[in-house]
Amino acid sequence: xxxxxxxxxxxxxxxxxxxxxxxxxxxxxxxxxxxxxxxxxxxxxxxxxxxxxxxxxxxxxxxxxxxxxxxxxxxxxxxxxxxxxxxxxxxxxxxxxxxxxxxxxxxxxxxxxxxxxxxxxxxxxxxxxxxxxxxxxxxxxxxxxxxxxxxxxxxxxxxxxxxxxxxxxxxxxxxxxxxxxxxxxxxxxxxxxxxxxxxxxxxxxxxxxxxxxxxxxxxxxxxxxxxxxxxxxxxxxxxxxxxxxxxxxxxxxxxxxxxxxxxxxxxxxxxxxxxxxxxxxxxxxxxxxxxxxxxxxxxxxxxxxxxxxxxxxxxxxxxxxxxxxxxxxxxxxxxxxxxxxxxxxxxxxxxxxxxxxxxx
Amino acid sequence: xxxxxxxxxxxxxxxxxxxxxxxxxxxxxxxxxxxxxxxxxxxxxxxxxxxxxxxxxxxxxxxxxxxxxxxxxxxxxxxxxxxxxxxxxxxxxxxxxxxxxxxxxxxxxxxxxxxxxxxxxxxxxxxxxxxxxxxxxxxxxxxxxxxxxxxxxxxxxxxxxxxxxxxxxxxxxxxxxxxxxxxxxxxxxxxxxxxxxxxxxxxxxxxxxxxxxxxxxxxxxxxxxxxxxxxxxxxxxxxxxxxxxxxxxxxxxxxxxxxxxxxxxxxxxxxxxxxxxxxxxxxxxxxxxxxxxxxxxxxxxxxxxxxxxxxxxxxxxxxxxxxxxxxxxxxxxxxxxxxxxxxxxxxxxxxxxxxxxxxxxxxxxxxxxxxxxxxxxxxxxxxxxxxxxxxxxxxxxxxxxxxxxxxxxxxxxxxxxxxxxxxxxxxxxxxxxxxxxxxxxxxxxxxxxx
Ligand SMILES: Nc1nc2c(ncn2[C@@H]2O[C@H](COP(=O)(O)OP(=O)(O)OP(=O)(O)O)[C@@H](O)[C@H]2O)c(=O)[nH]1
Ligand SMILES: [Mg+2]
Numbered sequence: 001x002x003x004x005x006x007x008x009x010x011x012x013x014x015x016x017x018x019x020x021x022x023x024x025x026x027x028x029x030x031x032x033x034x035x036x037x038x039x040x041x042x043x044x045x046x047x048x049x050x051x052x053x054x055x056x057x058x059x060x061x062x063x064x065x066x067x068x069x070x071x072x073x074x075x076x077x078x079x080x081x082x083x084x085x086x087x088x089x090x091x092x093x094x095x096x097x098x099x100x101x102x103x104x105x106x107x108x109x110x111x112x113x114x115x116x117x118x119x120x121x122x123x124x125x126x127x128x129x130x131x132x133x134x135x136x137x138x139x140x141x142x143x144x145x146x147x148x149x150x151x152x153x154x155x156x157x158x159x160x161x162x163x164x165x166x167x168x169x170x171x172x173x174x175x176x177x178x179x180x181x182x183x184x185x186x187x188x189x190x191x192x193x194x195x196x197x198x199x200x201x202x203x204x205x206x207x208x209x210x211x212x213x214x215x216x217x218x219x220x221x222x223x224x225x226x227x228x229x230x231x232x233x234x235x236x237x238x239x240x241x242x243x244x245x246x247x248x249x250x251x252x253x254x255x256x257x258x259x260x261x262x263x264x265x266x267x268x269x270x271x272x273x274x275x276x277x278x279x280x281x282x283x284x285x286x287x288x289x290x291x292x293x294x295x296x297x298x299x300x301x302x303x304x305x306x307x308x309x310x311x312x313x314x315x316x317x318x319x320x321x322x323x324x325x326x327x328x329x330x331x332x333x334x335x336x337x338x339x340x341x342x343x344x345x346x347x348x349x350x351x352x353x354x355x356x357x358x359x360x
Numbered sequence: 361x362x363x364x365x366x367x368x369x370x371x372x373x374x375x376x377x378x379x380x381x382x383x384x385x386x387x388x389x390x391x392x393x394x395x396x397x398x399x400x401x402x403x404x405x406x407x408x409x410x411x412x413x414x415x416x417x418x419x420x421x422x423x424x425x426x427x428x429x430x431x432x433x434x435x436x437x438x439x440x441x442x443x444x445x446x447x448x449x450x451x452x453x454x455x456x457x458x459x460x461x462x463x464x465x466x467x468x469x470x471x472x473x474x475x476x477x478x479x480x481x482x483x484x485x486x487x488x489x490x491x492x493x494x495x496x497x498x499x500x501x502x503x504x505x506x507x508x509x510x511x512x513x514x515x516x517x518x519x520x521x522x523x524x525x526x527x528x529x530x531x532x533x534x535x536x537x538x539x540x541x542x543x544x545x546x547x548x549x550x551x552x553x554x555x556x557x558x559x560x561x562x563x564x565x566x567x568x569x570x571x572x573x574x575x576x577x578x579x580x581x582x583x584x585x586x587x588x589x590x591x592x593x594x595x596x597x598x599x600x601x602x603x604x605x606x607x608x609x610x611x612x613x614x615x616x617x618x619x620x621x622x623x624x625x626x627x628x629x630x631x632x633x634x635x636x637x638x639x640x641x642x643x644x645x646x647x648x649x650x651x652x653x654x655x656x657x658x659x660x661x662x663x664x665x666x667x668x669x670x671x672x673x674x675x676x677x678x679x680x681x682x683x684x685x686x687x688x689x690x691x692x693x694x695x696x697x698x699x700x701x702x703x704x705x706x707x708x709x710x711x712x713x714x715x716x717x718x719x720x721x722x723x724x725x726x727x728x729x730x731x732x733x734x735x736x737x738x739x740x741x742x743x744x745x746x747x748x749x750x751x752x753x754x755x756x757x758x759x760x761x762x763x764x765x766x767x768x769x770x771x772x773x774x775x776x777x778x779x780x781x782x783x784x785x786x787x788x789x790x791x792x793x794x795x796x797x798x799x800x801x802x803x804x805x806x807x808x809x810x
Contacts, residue, residue: 044555073405076399076585077585079584079585079586081399081400082396082399082400147582147607147610148470148472148635149469149470149472149607150470151470178635179506179635180506180507180509180510181502181503181505181506181508181509182506184505184506185501185502185503185505185506187501187502188501189501202509231635233610234610235609235610235611236609266470266580266582268580268583268584269580269582269583269584270582270583270585270612270615270616271399271401271402271584272582272584272610272611272612272613275611275612293469293553295553295555296468296469296554297584297586299584302584
């Protein structure tokens, strides 16, 4: 090999190594940013929740009934609900009894553990985090449902974008034909996500829009179909029946459609969220839950109640209005973001060389 | 999950039975139940706690008299207290002495601002005013189109301006209204989080620049524990004049109403009860009180029933049932009265306990019409004593009413089942409230409040 060739190779090697590292760093930055967004989105909840708990538990207090009452208050005011709160409190009490603890200082970690246990033993742990789909099901049809005003359309925009970034061709179906200008709103989101949309006129039959969308997805080999639906209150029998009709009609194209039905819940909703989940699950086979507007509430605790109560995973949470603010729900990270002031980024690893030039 | 509060109280209060006075000890458990019911209804924790204290003060020492059970007494005290906290029914909108009157609508994302803006415009138009709607949400995709489409349905103009930020847009809109002789300006604003400093400053600036005569805060009735914080923050920034509670057509217990009332001393002026523009109602404190307590909309039913039902008649009827003299003629009268009162399912759904019991029973008004026709084809003797209706009579009745013998058979079977059931209801003590008892209890409550 000639001298110049050697130099050339060296330069090439370095270049490719550097670019590898650059992309690893970029990857890391992205992950860190994501966790930061989660933390930021949960700021209000954390302040209300862990800061208050700390205040209660740090002043060298002894464990007694009054203190337990105060802890209960913190939990309930975070929308965790009476039922799940009781579960947490009972768990803490039995730990205290077993360990014969007296000092309140130990309770913080116990509460965290109890909540962690609820979340990591819930089905939410199993949720798909990578926007993968089953290659057998092309298109993979997702129907998005929920009561009025929870943020379905916005969530669909974000979902579409995330699937597209995961390399999938996405088609959106505008089956909210009821609300004024729902089509127009979804169109804007489709543009932002750079995916196509199928729609009909205002007032059209939503089942027909769903049918068209799946049909068109099949003909253009789109891998993911996301169907928006009109907001409906779960106690309206007729409207709930409509969801079933939509599914039936889509099944004429694809037997298993919809492969996923995501129920969107607004995190600022109180205990009615549980009622909503129950009723929607009765009406249609919900496969995943999405909690929106977590950044806007100090009461993110409803996530815990929901994860504890249902055998269906929380798939995504919305912690802000930007596209990247729809995040897969990862129980471990969520608990950390809820309890810790500082984040531990150790899990976000990046290969580092000794002779690492770009680190300087 | 949400058990009926009255049922829960019933069990908690068994111990109190036979005691003549309410004491701190004998209601402790009931109050705990009430507290949990309030929390399940999303009433703010502190608000619930304070509320329970007040109820305790009022209840302890009271004597339990006559036929009223201690649980009824407590429910009444709680209910009255709730109604009082909730304030009076108010739908007035402050009007400017010099037009145009400017009304600003604000609230969280998705709470129902745009829909309410259109509803209010229609409400005011019906009162003879000439509203102008202003599309102040320039951020959310298609928000302007949404308002335009709604406005078109009710024939009300919308003011928009391409690329102009909301503060200037609003002042321009007011000037435009003056020029066009529109006497009311309704500004729909973008949804915003109370923690979003920039957006909160914006809405404050809109307020400064147009000095609205009325600022309304729109709140989703399903809101949880955060309702208090949100309402407080909006109130601190805007000092609003009234609250609008939306989506009450759902099954939320609506504890947010109580929470908000107790942190801001402003009336709840309207409630949204559906997605259509006409689905707007005044706020009735006693209804929401029953609702928060999970008591069914007993009072609404009472109001409706009051208009139609002569109480004496009801009492006579109950006597008849007790003496097993309830005839097909009485049944027909009942059906007619029920028809006057409105949709049967709605009506039954309002009775405590009935909504669940009736959920799967197909109750349709058409069936009532058929029953009516059948009974009408019977002779007086037949109506009084269905036992005499033999085969040939059945065929005649079927022919006369344009139905089949099977229909007649079914009716007679249903009627005898019903007689049996009614007897059981009027006899049974401590069991589920019968329809008549339910009505009576509700009446008592209503009268006691007056
Ligand atoms: N069932 C029911 N739905 C309602 C009611 N009021 C509004 N909605 C629905 O709630 C959803 C949100 O209503 P909007 O009027 O768009 O709410 P908004 O506050 O203007 O929303 P943003 O501008 O996006 O913040 C829509 O689907 C409405 O149809 C109500 O009283 N009952
Ligand atoms: Mg709006």
